[in-house]
Amino acid sequence: MEINWNNKEPIYLQLRDRLVALIMDGVLQEGDALPSVRQISSEQRINPVTVSKAIQMLVDDQLVEKKRGLGMYVVDGAKNKLATEERNKFLTEEWPQIAERIDRLGLELDDLLGKSTD
Amino acid sequence: MEINWNNKEPIYLQLRDRLVALIMDGVLQEGDALPSVRQISSEQRINPVTVSKAIQMLVDDQLVEKKRGLGMYVVDGAKNKLATEERNKFLTEEWPQIAERIDRLGLELDDLLGKSTD
Amino acid sequence: MEINWNNKEPIYLQLRDRLVALIMDGVLQEGDALPSVRQISSEQRINPVTVSKAIQMLVDDQLVEKKRGLGMYVVDGAKNKLATEERNKFLTEEWPQIAERIDRLGLELDDLLGKSTD
Amino acid sequence: MEINWNNKEPIYLQLRDRLVALIMDGVLQEGDALPSVRQISSEQRINPVTVSKAIQMLVDDQLVEKKRGLGMYVVDGAKNKLATEERNKFLTEEWPQIAERIDRLGLELDDLLGKSTD
DNA sequence: GTGGTCTAGACCACT
DNA sequence: GTGGTCTAGACCACA
Numbered sequence: 001m002e003i004n005w006n007n008k009e010p011i012y013l014q015l016r017d018r019l020v021a022l023i024m025d026g027v028l029q030e031g032d033a034l035p036s037v038r039q040i041s042s043e044q045r046i047n048p049v050t051v052s053k054a055i056q057m058l059v060d061d062q063l064v065e066k067k068r069g070l071g072m073y074v075v076d077g078a079k080n081k082l083a084t085e086e087r088n089k090f091l092t093e094e095w096p097q098i099a100e101r102i103d104r105l106g107l108e109l110d111d112l113l114g115k116s117t118d
Numbered sequence: 119m120e121i122n123w124n125n126k127e128p129i130y131l132q133l134r135d136r137l138v139a140l141i142m143d144g145v146l147q148e149g150d151a152l153p154s155v156r157q158i159s160s161e162q163r164i165n166p167v168t169v170s171k172a173i174q175m176l177v178d179d180q181l182v183e184k185k186r187g188l189g190m191y192v193v194d195g196a197k198n199k200l201a202t203e204e205r206n207k208f209l210t211e212e213w214p215q216i217a218e219r220i221d222r223l224g225l226e227l228d229d230l231l232g233k234s235t236d
Numbered sequence: 237m238e239i240n241w242n243n244k245e246p247i248y249l250q251l252r253d254r255l256v257a258l259i260m261d262g263v264l265q266e267g268d269a270l271p272s273v274r275q276i277s278s279e280q281r282i283n284p285v286t287v288s289k290a291i292q293m294l295v296d297d298q299l300v301e302k303k304r305g306l307g308m309y310v311v312d313g314a315k316n317k318l319a320t321e322e323r324n325k326f327l328t329e330e331w332p333q334i335a336e337r338i339d340r341l342g343l344e345l346d347d348l349l350g351k352s353t354d
Numbered sequence: 355m356e357i358n359w360n361n362k363e364p365i366y367l368q369l370r371d372r373l374v375a376l377i378m379d380g381v382l383q384e385g386d387a388l389p390s391v392r393q394i395s396s397e398q399r400i401n402p403v404t405v406s407k408a409i410q411m412l413v414d415d416q417l418v419e420k421k422r423g424l425g426m427y428v429v430d431g432a433k434n435k436l437a438t439e440e441r442n443k444f445l446t447e448e449w450p451q452i453a454e455r456i457d458r459l460g461l462e463l464d465d466l467l468g469k470s471t472d
Numbered sequence: 473g474t475g476g477t478c479t480a481g482a483c484c485a486c487t
Numbered sequence: 488g489t490g491g492t493c494t495a496g497a498c499c500a501c502a
Contacts, residue, residue, distance in 0.1 A: 005301070005302075005303045005304065006301055006302060010304065010485075010486060010487095011304060011305075011486075011487075012486080012487090021222065024222055025222070046487085047486095047487050049487065050486080050487055053486095053487090083223075083224065086223055087223045087224070087225065090219065090220075090223055090225075091225075091229065091230075095230060098216060099230070101208065102208075104139070104142070105204060105205050105208055106201075106205070107205070107208075107209075109227070109230065109231075110227070112213060112217070113217075113220075113227055113230075126485095128491080128492060128493090129492080129493075130492080130493090154473085154474065154475085155474080155475060155476095156473090156474080156475090164493090164494095165493060165494050165495075166475090167476095167477090167478095167493080167494080167495095168492080168493060168494085170475070170476075171492095173475090174476095178296075183359070183360055184359075184360060184474090184475070185359045185474090185502090186359065186364065186365060186474080186475080186500090186501060186502070187365075187473080187474050187475080187500085187501040187502030188473090188474060188475095188501095188502065189473090189474055189475080190474090190475080244500095246476080246477060246478090247477080247478075248477080248478090257458070260458070272488085272489065272490085273489080273490065273491095274488090274489085274490090282478090282479095283478060283479050283480070284490090285478080285479080285480095285491095285492090285493095286477080286478060286479085288490070288491075289477095291490090292491095302489095302490070303487090303489090304485090304486060304487070304489080304490080305485085305486040305487030305488080305489050305490080306486095306487065306488090306489060306490095307488090307489055307490080308489090308490080319460075322459060323459050323460070323461065326455065326456075326459055326461075327461075331466060334452060335466070335467075337444065338444075338467075340375065340378055340379075341437075341440055341441045341444055342437065342441070343441065343444075343445075345463070345464070345467055347445065348445075348449060348453070348463065348467075349463070364500075364501060364502090365501080365502070366501080366502085400502085401502050403502065404501080404502055407501095407502090
């Protein structure tokens with residue numbers, strides 16, 4: 001879970017994506033507590049405000065819920081929700097641009113996928 | 119050659135990509151002069167400084183060269199250079215991340231081909 | 237760190253050279269933050285855009301890196317990089333022309349040492 | 355006698371320096387006619403106005419004179435004049451900057467000159 | 473005509 | 488607070 005400080009991708013989005021990946025990969029199970037803002041902040045040397053911003057996005061997407069006085073917890077069904085929502089988002093918003101780029105470069109999708117699925 | 123003003127992508131990058139596409143598609147042949155900064159500026163309603171920034175990137179990539187007092191010209195071999203370099207850049211820098219993403223989302227070839235699988 | 241406003245050399249290049257000198261002389265250590273764009277801008281009475289242009293050159297040369305929202309930092313190894321690269325560049329690109337010039341003008345070592353030979 | 359179109363050095367200065375070199379090297383003897391503006395212009399593919407500008411500089415320096423209806427001729431004493439004037443100009447205007455640069459790079463003048471005089 | 477530089481001032485996203 | 492982008496308008500050297 002490393003942050004790329006040179007990247008054009010904002011820190012809070014990088015962090016959000018990391019957390020999403022942890023949930024999808026089952027490292028963070030449903031019902032589990034997220035690491036605290038303070039903990040993430042000190043471990044990753046990220047400003048607490050930035051960490052909060054990332055977690056707040058998960059709350060807004062109803063993937064995580066706050067238990068008062070206890071912390072943030074992964075909600076039931078979060079993994080399934082992610083499986084469909086992230087999928088749709090990728091297919092409609094990101095993939096079209098990528099596909100056009102692949103086309104322009106004269107590359108074949110089959111060959112590309114072969115590399116990662118073989 | 120149209121600019122998307124609502125896009126968060128900076129104008130000078132959009133413009134650079136347009137020019138690269140024109141070279142790759144052969145609309146701008148090697149040895150041809152690029153449209154002048156002022157011409158692009160007035161046609162597209164973009165500030166000349168912004169246009170210059172886009173073209174300067176092409177100069178830095180040695181796709182275009184300045185002839186003092188005359189204008190900017192597509193260098194010999196620009197098309198080939200683009201064909202190989204852009205491709206390599208995509209395969210080594212961008213595709214690995216995308217592939218990991220596709221993998222995690224559990225997407226298949228059919229999903230990506232533009233026809234939903236029902 | 238002073239700018240010569242009468243010089244035909246562009247301000248952003250003068251500024252870049254100043255910053256390079258500060259790194260080579262160790263005034264700016266590796267890991268240190270550069271003075272912020274706004275700070276340089278107000279102290280030296282230079283437009284922020286012009287200052288950015290100078291610093292961006294250092295980023296392109298990988299002497300400096302951006303930490304988003306925090307500022308620009310001298311990268312590890314910047315000093316060594318400068319010591320070798322600037323030297324090579326001078327020896328291969330600039331010195332040959334100068335040497336030819338000296339030769340044609342019939343100048344001797346004594347002439348160049350700053351004490352006229354009478 | 356080649357022109358570098360990418361160079362930051364203006365064409366008319368490059369051309370002027372070429373002509374000066376031809377005189378100093380004796381290719382153009384005193385009393386010889388310079389190639390005509392038209393000839394240089396077509397051979398080097400330089401705009402005639404630019405060629406005139408270069409030659410006019412030589413006239414201003416009294417290295418060349420116009421013979422009405424005949425063309426431009428190298429004046430008597432041009433070679434000597436160049437030997438001293440170019441020399442002084444170099445020593446007072448250009449060399450100090452170069453010397454400082456050599457110093458900053460930690461290079462030794464002796465070593466550098468050894469390369470070109472051995 | 474060409475591109476290059478600079479300013480003043482505005483607005484943006486990010487930390 | 489940080490840097491990045493853009494505009495409008497000016498001025499310059501060069502061909």
